[in-house]
Amino acid sequence: MEKIFSRPKSLRNISTHYCPGCGHGIAHRLIAGVVDELGIRDKVIAIAPVGCAVLAYDYWDFDCTEAAHGRALAVATAIKRVRPQNIVFTYQGDGDLAAIGTNETIHAANRGENLTVIFINNAVYGMTGGQMAPTTLLGQKTATSPLGRNAQREGYPLKISEVLSQLSGVKYIERTSFYSPQEILKAKRAIKLAFQNQIEGIGFSLVEILSPCPTYWDMSPQKAMEWIANIMIKEFPLGRIK
Amino acid sequence: MAKIIIERDKCKGCLLCVSVCPKGLIIVDKDLNQKGVNPVKFSPLVSRIPSKARQVNDECLGCSLCAIMCPDCCIEVYK
Ligand SMILES: Cc1ncc(C[n+]2csc(CCOP(=O)(O)OP(=O)(O)O)c2C)c(N)n1
Ligand code: SF4
Numbered sequence: 001m002e003k004i005f006s007r008p009k010s011l012r013n014i015s016t017h018y019c020p021g022c023g024h025g026i027a028h029r030l031i032a033g034v035v036d037e038l039g040i041r042d043k044v045i046a047i048a049p050v051g052c053a054v055l056a057y058d059y060w061d062f063d064c065t066e067a068a069h070g071r072a073l074a075v076a077t078a079i080k081r082v083r084p085q086n087i088v089f090t091y092q093g094d095g096d097l098a099a100i101g102t103n104e105t106i107h108a109a110n111r112g113e114n115l116t117v118i119f120i121n122n123a124v125y126g127m128t129g130g131q132m133a134p135t136t137l138l139g140q141k142t143a144t145s146p147l148g149r150n151a152q153r154e155g156y157p158l159k160i161s162e163v164l165s166q167l168s169g170v171k172y173i174e175r176t177s178f179y180s181p182q183e184i185l186k187a188k189r190a191i192k193l194a195f196q197n198q199i200e201g202i203g204f205s206l207v208e209i210l211s212p213c214p215t216y217w218d219m220s221p222q223k224a225m226e227w228i229a230n231i232m233i234k235e236f237p238l239g240r241i242k
Numbered sequence: 243m244a245k246i247i248i249e250r251d252k253c254k255g256c257l258l259c260v261s262v263c264p265k266g267l268i269i270v271d272k273d274l275n276q277k278g279v280n281p282v283k284f285s286p287l288v289s290r291i292p293s294k295a296r297q298v299n300d301e302c303l304g305c306s307l308c309a310i311m312c313p314d315c316c317i318e319v320y321k
Contacts, residue, residue, distance in 0.1 A: 004306065004320065006318045021256035021313060025313030181307040
């Protein structure tokens with residue numbers, strides 16, 4: 001018998017601090033697998049976010065650095081401009097990329113920086129206790145919207161990928177999800193394309209992933225996947241946006 | 243012929259693998275692991291899920307769906 005599936009070399013063989021069923025672990029593995037497949041392990045530089053994935057640099061076995069909350073794309077811009085031979089990517093949650101970091105995100109995209117962005121949309125602020133994020137769905141209960149998000153009071157879920165797709169500097173945006181193995185494989189293909197775009201000099205590429213946070217959605221891991229498949233994708237339709 | 247190997251002490255018991263195995267070959271271990279959770283275990287040939295008990299062939303397909311789903315990279319697949 002031959003081994004047909006195992007841990008990517010770029011993913012350290014240690015247990016993560018993530019909750020059971022959290023999508024961050026899947027995303028880390030997919031990225032590590034793509035880095036291995038593209039043979040860029042000695043060239044890649046990751047910018048870890050502030051959020052539950054703040055310790056991503058402990059899990060990936062390649063060069064990583066950390067940025068202040070929301071500033072990953074500003075740090076990535078600097079690194080890529082100083083070291084254009086490196087492959088630079090940011091890994092950011094929705095609170096990081098679409099709330100505190102909206103400014104950095106929009107301007108890096110608008111400048112058309114040749115960067116890869118992996119955007120984990122779990123519709124809450126995980127690390128700080130499940131507060132409402134800009135991406136929280138209408139009616140969704142969170143620590144700061146205990147009766148459910150109400151459009152009159154808190155506005156609408158922010159579709160940042162659609163907003164960014166309007167910018168001329170943006171070359172590729174796709175929204176994917178983790179609700180089934182098939183969807184996970186599609187997400188991996190999108191991540192690979194976003195890295196290939198940078199290698200070929202095509203420009204700003206972003207992959208949004210609808211990713212479960214069972215803990216702050218107050219669901220079992222399986223129910224969280226079903227919620228993505230049945231509810232979340234209605235607000236955030238999957239597929240290539242640009 | 244195929245099989246999976248589960249790293250039992252890394253398993254957090256999310257059971258996502260259980261939900262995707264088309265043959266129902268992954269079950270919950272009643273003994274705790276080092277993390278203090280009930281991990282999953284591979285249970286080939288005898289399907290323990292009643293709705294899937296009628297499967298004629300309960301051998302592992304080596305489809306890797308469980309491993310693709312596992313957020314903690316605890317599953318290796320051999321074929
Ligand atoms: C400048 C600054 N403001 C606020 C915080 C507090 N804070 C830490 S993580 C976080 C939100 C994280 O949410 P998200 O980016 O969606 O990631 P998740 O934890 O859900 O993966 C906030 C507000 C901080 N660390 N730094
Ligand atoms: S709080 Fe949510 S996002 Fe953070 S590790 Fe737990 S499941 Fe993942």
